[in-house]
Amino acid sequence: MTEFSVMIMTVAFIATILFTSRPSYRFVTGSVANRHAEALGVSLKDVSFSFDQMVYFIALPTTIPEVRDAMKEELVVEPYYESYFFPEVNGVQVSVKSGSAVIPIAYLPIDDFSLPVLDRHLEAGKVNERVNRTIRAHMIVHERTLAAIRDEVYHHLHEDRLAQ
Amino acid sequence: MVYGLLIGGIVLITIVFNILRLMTTPVLNRWLLAGSSSLVVIWHGVLSDFYDLHWSVLLLIMTGLICFHWKGMTVAIMVSWLLVYSQSGTLSFPLLLSYIFFGLGAALLFGYVTQLKRERSGRLRMLTASSRQLNVFREVSFTMQETLDPDRLLQTILTSVTAGHGLGFNRSIIFFADVEKDSIYGVMGTGPMNPEDGFQIWEEITRQHYDLQGLIDEKETDSTHDEQLNERIRKMTIPFHGDHLFKQTLDSGRPLHVYASITDDPVLRMLHTDLQMDECTIFPLHHQGIPYGLLVIDNVVNKKPITPQKMDSVRPIAEQASLALHQTMLYQRIETLALRDGLTRLKNHRSFEQDLDVLFRECETDELSLIVMDIDHFKHYNDTNGHLAGNELLTRLASVIRRSVPDEQMAYRFGGEEFVVLLPQYDEVEASHVAETIRAAVLGTNFTYGERQPGGRLTLSFGVASKHTLHEQSRERLIECADQALYAAKSRGKNQVCRWEGVPL
Numbered sequence: 139m140t141e142f143s144v145m146i147m148t149v150a151f152i153a154t155i156l157f158t159s160r161p162s163y164r165f166v167t168g169s170v171a172n173r174h175a176e177a178l179g180v181s182l183k184d185v186s187f188s189f190d191q192m193v194y195f196i197a198l199p200t201t202i203p204e205v206r207d208a209m210k211e212e213l214v215v216e217p218y219y220e221s222y223f224f225p226e227v228n229g230v231q232v233s234v235k236s237g238s239a240v241i242p243i244a245y246l247p248i249d250d251f252s253l254p255v256l257d258r259h260l261e262a263g264k265v266n267e268r269v270n271r272t273i274r275a276h277m278i279v280h281e282r283t284l285a286a287i288r289d290e291v292y293h294h295l296h297e298d299r300l301a302q
Numbered sequence: 303m304v305y306g307l308l309i310g311g312i313v314l315i316t317i318v319f320n321i322l323r324l325m326t327t328p329v330l331n332r333w334l335l336a337g338s339s340s341l342v343v344i345w346h347g348v349l350s351d352f353y354d355l356h357w358s359v360l361l362l363i364m365t366g367l368i369c370f371h372w373k374g375m376t377v378a379i380m381v382s383w384l385l386v387y388s389q390s391g392t393l394s395f396p397l398l399l400s401y402i403f404f405g406l407g408a409a410l411l412f413g414y415v416t417q418l419k420r421e422r423s424g425r426l427r428m429l430t431a432s433s434r435q436l437n438v439f440r441e442v443s444f445t446m447q448e449t450l451d452p453d454r455l456l457q458t459i460l461t462s463v464t465a466g467h468g469l470g471f472n473r474s475i476i477f478f479a480d481v482e483k484d485s486i487y488g489v490m491g492t493g494p495m496n497p498e499d500g501f502q503i504w505e506e507i508t509r510q511h512y513d514l515q516g517l518i519d520e521k522e523t524d525s526t527h528d529e530q531l532n533e534r535i536r537k538m539t540i541p542f543h544g545d546h547l548f549k550q551t552l553d554s555g556r557p558l559h560v561y562a563s564i565t566d567d568p569v570l571r572m573l574h575t576d577l578q579m580d581e582c583t584i585f586p587l588h589h590q591g592i593p594y595g596l597l598v599i600d601n602v603v604n605k606k607p608i609t610p611q612k613m614d615s616v617r618p619i620a621e622q623a624s625l626a627l628h629q630t631m632l633y634q635r636i637e638t639l640a641l642r643d644g645l646t647r648l649k650n651h652r653s654f655e656q657d658l659d660v661l662f663r664e665c666e667t668d669e670l671s672l673i674v675m676d677i678d679h680f681k682h683y684n685d686t687n688g689h690l691a692g693n694e695l696l697t698r699l700a701s702v703i704r705r706s707v708p709d710e711q712m713a714y715r716f717g718g719e720e721f722v723v724l725l726p727q728y729d730e731v732e733a734s735h736v737a738e739t740i741r742a743a744v745l746g747t748n749f750t751y752g753e754r755q756p757g758g759r760l761t762l763s764f765g766v767a768s769k770h771t772l773h774e775q776s777r778e779r780l781i782e783c784a785d786q787a788l789y790a791a792k793s794r795g796k797n798q799v800c801r802w803e804g805v806p807l
């Protein structure tokens with residue numbers, strides 16, 4: 139083996155971290171959240187959540203053609219992470235990809251993602267801030283939440299257009 | 303084969319450690335990442351007889367930097383250098399220097415990337431806060447422009463600073479200031495009395511998925527959530543000219559951030575005792591130097607601190623609210639001037655025409671009665687006592703009528719010494735009872751110079767007509783028939799009630 143193997147080692151190590159850290163984060167937060175939710179007697183499938191603190195970066199109704207005419211499938215809803223090495227979800231961002239351009243539409247910070255049931259347990263001291271954050275993170279990156287956010291944003295973009 | 307083993311081993315170690323570290327605390331997470339890089343270096347060394355250890359330890363230096371910044375990098379450099387020394391038996395200072403230079407280069411790059419990320423996050427936070435403020439401001443402006451109804455306006459102001467779609471505070475309360483009456487009094491609030499109520503309301507709102515407009519509408523039609531709070535705050539009255547922080551806030555025109563639990567201020571002590579209020583901010587509502595009141599916000603449920611940034615986000619709403627209140631009050635004043643009689647403060651003839659029109663249009667099948675009344679010998683009263691006394695009499699009489707009818711909003715000055723009362727859902731018999739009540743109240747009142755009237759007292763004559771006795775269902779006909787009944791009462795000796803019963807009297 140030569141110095142080349144050192145490069146292989148470095149690339150393999152960093153690439154594995156970059157490609158697996160976020161899926162691992164989602165897997166781990168999911169299992170930890172489910173375990174804690176079960177202990178609290180809460181079903182995460184049925185828990186009500188609210189994304190009414192979602193912030194729109196564009197005026198509604200908008201005149202930006204790419205956004206105004208975007209189909210629901212063209213809305214990109216994805217979790218926003220700060221780091222690849224130490225992934226932690228900070229929110230969910232919604233954008234429209236038009237060619238090579240990405241037009242940001244809305245953002246929901248995780249701190250404003252409301253789960254009243256969880257807040258109640260936090261206030262009662264049944265969960266600590268770390269568990270609260272983990273369950274919140276699991277819920278905000280959940281497919282159900284992302285789909286609901288997509289519906290909500292699409293609805294807002296088109297509802298206001300009709301009201302014009 | 304060896305490369306396959308190398309890559310396979312690295313991937314396996316990294317994945318296992320990746321999962322393990324994410325299940326631990328943030329500090330342990332960093333240690334495990336550093337540990338996984340050490341294992342990878344060892345794995346590489348095992349497969350290459352540690353031939354390239356002096357190169358492979360660069361990974362340790364990099365990981366040390368990523369995990370523990372400067373300190374981690376310095377330790378990693380020293381450990382790497384000693385590892386190479388232990389393996390080669392040669393203490394190479396040029397190698398140490400190379401590691402230091404590598405570390406410095408990596409640190410500069412890492413620092414630059416971290417700085418970029420920090421700036422990006424900061425900008426995102428600022429953009430989010432500004433956009434939220436703008437969104438709320440836009441929706442609130444729209445709602446405020448749409449209404450001149452004071453209750454809806456107040457509800458809009460309160461909801462915009464509290465609800466999820468608004469600025470997100472847990473509770474907000476509006477107090478009005480009345481300088482003339484030397485009073486500051488609670489008007490309306492939204493939010494819970496305590497954290498438990500707050501969670502219940504919040505869960506309900508979350509289930510319903512209201513938007514800001516929907517929430518304002520919902521709160522307007524169903525006030526059960528805020529009933530207890532409103533009941534409590536409407537009992538709160540504070541002297542305007544007292545020595546308290548409300549007055550100071552109005553005088554200074556600036557928001558005041560205080561902790562109600564640790565202050566000696568009597569008003570805030572009251573809010574703390576009655577509403578469990580602690581950290582709160584008081585915003586003055588004033589426009590062109592006129593104090594309209596105060597907006598008080600707090601986070602009684604989640605106890606989130608009220609930061610200066612959060613306070614700044616409320617200020618434009620409070621200023622917009624002050625302007626809207628100013629406009630609404632001006633409108634109310636103009637409306638009062640246009641629809642109220644300036645002397646008696648009863649509704650005027652124009653108002654009567656409008657209300658009658660609405661009642662005829664909207665309640666076609668419902669019963670409706672009209673009383674027309676006229677002061678007997680009013681000309682004599684004026685001629686004997688002067689017009690000023692006549693005006694005083696009209697004012698006094700208006701207050702007697704106001705007190706004697708089922709709904710004072712349905713009593714009008716028709717013109718001169720003539721008054722009318724509209725009675726929706728009343729038939730002619732019930733309406734006659736109301737007329738008799740007014741007549742008795744007038745007789746029981748001691749009017750100035752009443753004894754100088756013919757008969758020794760002031761009296762009124764009444765004509766009553768009801769919709770169902772009319773052959774032709776029109777408002778003109780209702781007035782005409784009631785008028786005819788009044789004339790009949792006059793011609794039959796005055797001081798009595800006559801009703802139209804479908805035939806000429």
